[in-house]
Amino acid sequence: MPELLFYQQPVALNKEIHRNLKIGTQPVNFNFAASTNSVMLAGGEFSEAAKEYPILFVRVGERIAPVALLGFRDAENLFVSQDGTWDARYIPAFVRCYPFVLASGGNAAGEMTVCIDAAFSGFTTTGEGAALMDEQGEPTQVLQNAIKFLQEFQNQVRRTEIFVNRLNDMELFVEMTAQSELGNGQRFAMQGLLAVDEKKLLELNKTKGLELFRSGELSWVYAHLLSLSNIGRLGDRLTRRMV
Secondary structure: OOOOOOOOOEEEOOOOOOOOOEEOOOOOOHHHHOOOOEEEOOHHHHHHHOOOOOEEEEEEOOEEEEEEEOOOOOOOOOOEOOOOOEOOOOOOHHHHHOOEEEEEOOOOOOOEEEEEEOOOOOEEOOOOOEEOEOOOOOEOHHHHHHHHHHHHHHHHHHHHHHHHHHHHHOOOEEEEEEEEEOOOOOEEEEEEEEEEOHHHHHOOOHHHHHHHHHHOHHHHHHHHHHHOOHHHHHHHHHHHHHO
């Protein structure tokens, strides 16, 4: 899963270059995510995301990361309607970050740089819209809110990495294939996924089990396990899409 997914032209936000940039205030059109069949999740989202999506884990290079599965086929998001609306009550935070994103600044301090997708059609330098910067080049409330959301999400991502590493150290992951058979007998499957093995989870010694419980992460694990029933519902969405 690419790190930046639907970000076509990410560039660092610059107060000289982007001084006059505005963002439209019309309802969000999610067509930018229509070709994305999974997005990353933070552990704090699991309880809400589990009501809508299958939550699984994937290998991203040497890391393991949790994702919300959005479709079975490449370049297809079954939650984005033809009119660009998102057909679910909960929208993953990574999607809501768009068109902003934090990227590594490439410095020793590990500072993050605020970037935008320059290809985002909702940006304008003329006409109506909410300005990102004031006349002095300082962030407006709109941009401040966006940066705050990015920072909070990034903190959640770091917390989630600790959680995933803990599961991996406990050897709780097992290979899994998400599959669905449509009414016409056609089958779709996504391989290379990981899930928590509940049998291994129940066999954990008391020390490790208590560690998961006291960290609050045990609820995340069970949200993930409960969400697996959404694989069938995802297949139902695909059936309706193909009719």
